[in-house]
């Protein structure tokens with residue numbers, strides 16, 4: 001099966017250890033995701049490509065219980081839609097990133113829990129190509145650091 005990323009240069013992939021591609025401003029050290037064309041803090045246009053930590057902590061989260069409006073483009077219909085979690089993940093002391101969560105059960109999510117980047121199927125195109133996106137998945141068990 002063919003798999004493609006939903007957008008170029010948003011995450012490193014294929015990889016056993018994918019990372020989100022952010023940007024770091026050499027002038028003021030602000031880190032942003034996705035990679036911006038200019039620094040939102042100081043306006044510098046010299047923002048450098050900067051790979052973000054793979055693991056972070058769940059700062060806050062919610063669950064998406066209904067099909068989002070266009071342009072969502074997942075190919076899902078109200079009949080095929082399945083709820084998913086959406087989290088704001090703190091990556092190190094660098095940046096907070098909003099992303100899908102692989103877990104949508106509120107009982108299995110907790111503020112401050114450790115999560116790790118995963119690349120997951122987003123939709124399947126008519127020709128069978130799987131379009132991949134990024135999500136965070138809870139890190140299981142003690143001593144997993």
Ligand SMILES: [Zn+2]
Nearest residue numbers: 025028039042
């Ligand atoms: Zn800056």
